[in-house]
Amino acid sequence: MSSRRDFLGELWRGTGGALLAASALILHRALRAAAPAPRETTLSAEAVSRAIAEGGAEWGDLFVTGPPSAPAALSLACTHLGCRVRPASSGGFACPCHGSRFTADGSRTAGPARASLSRALLERRGASWVARL
Amino acid sequence: MGGSALTEAPPGGARSPSGDLGRLAFGFLAVSALSGLALVPFFSPAHALESLERLHDGMPWGFFLRALHAYSSFGLLVTTVAHLVQVLARRTERQLSAGAWWRSVLLFPLTFLALLSGFVLRGDAAAAEALPVWSRIAETVPFLGPELQRLLLGVIPGDVGAISLHHAGTFTFLLWLITAEHGRRLVPDARSLVLAGLVSAALAGAVPLTLGPPPGASPSGAAQILLGPWYLLGLQGALVDLPVPSAWLAPLLLVLLLGFVRGADGRARRLLLVLAGAWVAAWVGFTARILLLAR
Numbered sequence: 045m046s047s048r049r050d051f052l053g054e055l056w057r058g059t060g061g062a063l064l065a066a067s068a069l070i071l072h073r074a075l076r077a078a079a080p081a082p083r084e085t086t087l088s089a090e091a092v093s094r095a096i097a098e099g100g101a102e103w104g105d106l107f108v109t110g111p112p113s114a115p116a117a118l119s120l121a122c123t124h125l126g127c128r129v130r131p132a133s134s135g136g137f138a139c140p141c142h143g144s145r146f147t148a149d150g151s152r153t154a155g156p157a158r159a160s161l162s163r164a165l166l167e168r169r170g171a172s173w174v175a176r177l
Numbered sequence: 178m179g180g181s182a183l184t185e186a187p188p189g190g191a192r193s194p195s196g197d198l199g200r201l202a203f204g205f206l207a208v209s210a211l212s213g214l215a216l217v218p219f220f221s222p223a224h225a226l227e228s229l230e231r232l233h234d235g236m237p238w239g240f241f242l243r244a245l246h247a248y249s250s251f252g253l254l255v256t257t258v259a260h261l262v263q264v265l266a267r268r269t270e271r272q273l274s275a276g277a278w279w280r281s282v283l284l285f286p287l288t289f290l291a292l293l294s295g296f297v298l299r300g301d302a303a304a305a306e307a308l309p310v311w312s313r314i315a316e317t318v319p320f321l322g323p324e325l326q327r328l329l330l331g332v333i334p335g336d337v338g339a340i341s342l343h344h345a346g347t348f349t350f351l352l353w354l355i356t357a358e359h360g361r362r363l364v365p366d367a368r369s370l371v372l373a374g375l376v377s378a379a380l381a382g383a384v385p386l387t388l389g390p391p392p393g394a395s396p397s398g399a400a401q402i403l404l405g406p407w408y409l410l411g412l413q414g415a416l417v418d419l420p421v422p423s424a425w426l427a428p429l430l431l432v433l434l435l436g437f438v439r440g441a442d443g444r445a446r447r448l449l450l451v452l453a454g455a456w457v458a459a460w461v462g463f464t465a466r467i468l469l470l471a472r
Binding site: 075076078080083124125126127128130131132133138140142143155156 | 302328395
């Protein structure tokens with residue numbers, strides 16, 4: 045038979061456990077609701093033209109390339125673990141973290157990445173281009 | 178925990194080498210925490226690399242303070258591993274209760290998390306790449322991945338504010354709490370603290386640390402690989418060949434292997450230790466793998 049002290053101890057522990065579980069649930073719901081929104085990057089038409097004239101250039105997390113009438117933007121995030129790929133000396137792109145390789149148009153050629161580099165959706169808005177990833 | 182229990186000799190006895198290493202690990206933890214506290218006024222999560230460059234180049238002894246923090250953290254990792262090896266070799270793990278043993282085993286992933294979060298706070302090119310890697314690894318944890326990723330890394334992509342709080346607060350607090358329980362002391366003894374401080378200071382003075390290039394800079398070397406921190410090269414190498422979830426499955430496996438050692442006898446204990454040894458050998462192999470790839 046448990047004493048009054050034991051009973052109160054169990055009660056405090058049970059209440060504490062319930063409060064902890066409730067707090068964890070609230071935190072879980074808050075974290076779930078904090079999913080980042082799709083990112084948009086605005087590129088000025090002038091910068092896009094300059095990038096295309098140079099044969100392609102980095103713009104933030106994107107690599108912008110031609111043709112001028114329908115520019116394309118590749119995400120520079122490696123599809124393996126998200127490291128920023130760099131232009132490789134041998135052409136295309138190389139991931140500095142685990143050695144994945146991609147061609148200039150973003151197709152995967154080697155390394156642990158399973159997919160090609162993502163292409164951003166480019167949309168003309170007035171004098172600018174908006175890239176959505 | 179009573180006041181006398183906080184200062185009594187740790188399990189293993191005062192002359193036990195494993196006890197000495199454990200106390201030294203506590204000393205390194207204290208030096209790391211104190212030097213980290215001293216770094217707080219100079220560090221800005223929003224301008225991580227810039228603030229550390231200013232500390233390095235513009236403050237008297239700034240480079241030394243940061244190196245002291247880093248070397249004491251490395252000392253914590255090395256002495257903790259050495260302490261575990263001696264405990265297992267001397268079969269003294271049963272001096273701890275089962276619960277305390279499991280919590281002590283958790284010191285390993287916690288130490289790695291503390292060190293990795295410190296590495297990310299450097300804000301240079303290699304640190305900037307570690308952030309998305311950590312984020313993607315956390316996302317692959319079943320059921321809780323995205324929530325765990327946001328809890329550890331914050332909800333603002335690329336921002337290290339949450340990590341800096343975890344580094345200085347959560348991880349340090351948990352490390353201290355479990356270490357204090359493990360060693361049955363609230364603070365390290367004076368000899369361990371002084372010894373850890375002297376070793377860290379000697380290394381900080383003799384082998385100054387540098388910061389890497391800013392984020393986005395291309396790595397040097399033909400293979401164009403940015404090497405992560407030395408203690409995580411095994412993980413970096415493993416991720417070249419193994420699926421991404423192995424980054425959390427493998428540490429979990431090691432924690433389970435070590436955790437179950439305490440309750441195992443005879444052949445079962447030997448099997449667990451052989452498997453843990455194979456785990457370590459694989460880690461060393463993957464470290465060699467990434468170093469060769471980076472050449």
